[in-house]
Amino acid sequence: PVLVVDFGAQYAQLIARRVREARIYSEVIAHDATIDEFKAKDPAAIILSGGPASVYADDAPSLDPAILELGIPVFGICYGFQTMAAALGGEVANTGGREFGRTTFTATDDGVLHRGLDRNQPVWMSHNDAVQVAPEGFVVTGSTPGAPVAAFESVEAKMAGVQYHPEVLHTPHGQQVLTRFLYEIAGLEADWTPANIADALIDQVSDQIGDGLAICGLSGGVDSAVAAALVQRAIGDRLTCVFVDHGLLRAGEREQVEHDFVAATGARLVTVDAADKFLAELSGVSDPETKRKIIGREFIRSFEGAVSDVLGDRAADGDKVDFLVQGTLYPDVVESGGGSGTANIKSHHNVGGLPDDLEFSLVEPLRLLFKDEVRAVGRELGLPEEIVGRQPFPGPGLAIRIVGDVTADRLSMLRKADLIAREELTAAGLDHQIWQCPVVLLADVRSVGVQGDGRTYGHPIVLRPVSSEDAMTADWTRVPYEVLETISTRITNEVPDVNRVVLDVTSKPPGTIEWE
Ligand code: XMP
Numbered sequence: 001p002v003l004v005v006d007f008g009a010q011y012a013q014l015i016a017r018r019v020r021e022a023r024i025y026s027e028v029i030a031h032d033a034t035i036d037e038f039k040a041k042d043p044a045a046i047i048l049s050g051g052p053a054s055v056y057a058d059d060a061p062s063l064d065p066a067i068l069e070l071g072i073p074v075f076g077i078c079y080g081f082q083t084m085a086a087a088l089g090g091e092v093a094n095t096g097g098r099e100f101g102r103t104t105f106t107a108t109d110d111g112v113l114h115r116g117l118d119r120n121q122p123v124w125m126s127h128n129d130a131v132q133v134a135p136e137g138f139v140v141t142g143s144t145p146g147a148p149v150a151a152f153e154s155v156e157a158k159m160a161g162v163q164y165h166p167e168v169l170h171t172p173h174g175q176q177v178l179t180r181f182l183y184e185i186a187g188l189e190a191d192w193t194p195a196n197i198a199d200a201l202i203d204q205v206s207d208q209i210g211d212g213l214a215i216c217g218l219s220g221g222v223d224s225a226v227a228a229a230l231v232q233r234a235i236g237d238r239l240t241c242v243f244v245d246h247g248l249l250r251a252g253e254r255e256q257v258e259h260d261f262v263a264a265t266g267a268r269l270v271t272v273d274a275a276d277k278f279l280a281e282l283s284g285v286s287d288p289e290t291k292r293k294i295i296g297r298e299f300i301r302s303f304e305g306a307v308s309d310v311l312g313d314r315a316a317d318g319d320k321v322d323f324l325v326q327g328t329l330y331p332d333v334v335e336s337g338g339g340s341g342t343a344n345i346k347s348h349h350n351v352g353g354l355p356d357d358l359e360f361s362l363v364e365p366l367r368l369l370f371k372d373e374v375r376a377v378g379r380e381l382g383l384p385e386e387i388v389g390r391q392p393f394p395g396p397g398l399a400i401r402i403v404g405d406v407t408a409d410r411l412s413m414l415r416k417a418d419l420i421a422r423e424e425l426t427a428a429g430l431d432h433q434i435w436q437c438p439v440v441l442l443a444d445v446r447s448v449g450v451q452g453d454g455r456t457y458g459h460p461i462v463l464r465p466v467s468s469e470d471a472m473t474a475d476w477t478r479v480p481y482e483v484l485e486t487i488s489t490r491i492t493n494e495v496p497d498v499n500r501v502v503l504d505v506t507s508k509p510p511g512t513i514e515w516e
Helices: 012-021 035-040 065-069 079-087 174-185 194-209 222-238 253-265 275-282 288-314 330-335 371-380 397-401 408-427 481-494
Strands: 002-006 026-030 045-048 074-077 091-093 099-107 120-127 130-133 139-144 147-154 159-162 214-218 239-245 268-273 323-325 360-363 439-442 447-451 454-463 498-503
Touching: 002 012, 012 026, 012 174, 012 330, 035 065, 045 079, 065 079, 074 079, 074 174, 079 091, 079 130, 079 159, 099 147, 120 147, 159 174, 194 222, 194 360, 194 371, 214 222, 214 288, 222 239, 222 253, 222 323, 222 371, 239 253, 239 288, 253 268, 268 288, 275 288, 288 397, 397 408, 397 439, 408 439, 408 454, 408 481, 447 498, 454 481, 481 498
Parallel strands: 002 026, 002 045, 045 074, 074 159, 130 147, 214 239, 214 323, 239 268, 323 360, 454 498
Antiparallel strands: 091 130, 099 120, 099 139, 139 147, 147 159, 439 454, 447 454
8 A cells, every 4th residue: 555654633534535536545554653564564655644743843753764764655745745854864944934824836847746737836835844955866846935845856766745735625736746756756556446446345355254144234325335235245145234224214215225225236135124113212202312312222122133033044053143244434444543443342333332242243344445435336336326326314314303202294294305305406416515415394393374375384394405525514505596496395385284494504513414
């Protein structure tokens, strides 16, 4: 892999993504990893990321300089650029030329990285110190008002760096510069394609599971579907997929899993019909946290029941289901400090916290992938667009989109309204602009309306379209008025007992995406 050394700022993961967008595999590694840990990864190139501090600060994260002597191509960014300059005998100083935000980079005619690009380009900077003198043997290929040496490179040494952040969108040429380093200076080839990724993951899963039995909870979401499809390719029907229909799903979701997913993968699927049980347990409950707890608990019971069913008809005496497949993604792995991934677990939040006496080894085929890569692999495996292009939907389903207690009638109202909103947003071509659009029924609120000749006293439906990159923060999406108008007209005409449609124009924070 191309190793992106994390100096503790938030950029390393983004850089790894950008390298993969250039179709080269990359991973994030901690800056204090030992030289042996570096070597064990057999890196094709090393990228030193941005960091928080000055290279001269007492607590500055440092890098074992021996890493620069391994003969591996190196690219330095921001703090990583300065670290590299200092380690190779250049000069870094604070001369008051700090730059934060957009500035103009002026390229020279020399070198490979900026050849033929606009002479003056906007770039994104964030630095106090600046490289004053490049290391010997390196050509300086550009400057900014605050950094006399803002880029340098040595084709012979296969090393280069830039003071600005090429990985952010505010640096329009950034991806091109990074790609040139990878292809032209490091001499790497683009082989990280969906087909190669899928093949490699299928092999890995086969090795891990051997002739064991595995089980996978399908939620209807993208991640679990792609993880299951990969494992199915690897071990065939020694994988059983379990789908718990808790009755809180949206229109068409069960069919998507039972029909489209199975048709595309040939996976063995067990559906647990638990709608009545869930509804009974939720009866009279309107507190959001209580709803979530009940749903989590019932989910575990249903899943456990399914596991013993699978054992009943699949496994010989004494056999057990050894592996649990999870759709964990790379951002979760990096954010939780990056474990080794083969730990024997007793519980996991993704399936609602399984009880102590169920022991599985985890199979997490997507743990090195970003979301867009998961979608690409899913397409490669032949999963339909309705599944791979799907927007996030919370595990507790429509129950946390009914403000008030959950009843079958209310679920049916909400399902109709949600389907109309989805149909119209898709028809308007807005699916890529919208991260997700929860549709919420305010079941405890009524307002007066007029329809035909009569007075109505019905419920409002809230539309909550949001734009986001990761659901941690979000903005409300500016959906065109005509689309809102169509949705509103259809919902008030087609859904009995709904006489008002309102739009949620709150960002996150302060509002969360879901209402409960
Ligand atoms: P909030 O409402 O916290 O939602 O802004 C952030 C994202 O998480 C989803 N969400 C959940 N997903 N189980 C899930 O699998 C849950 O309990 C859950 N609650 C919220 C939500 O849809 C949004 O994408």
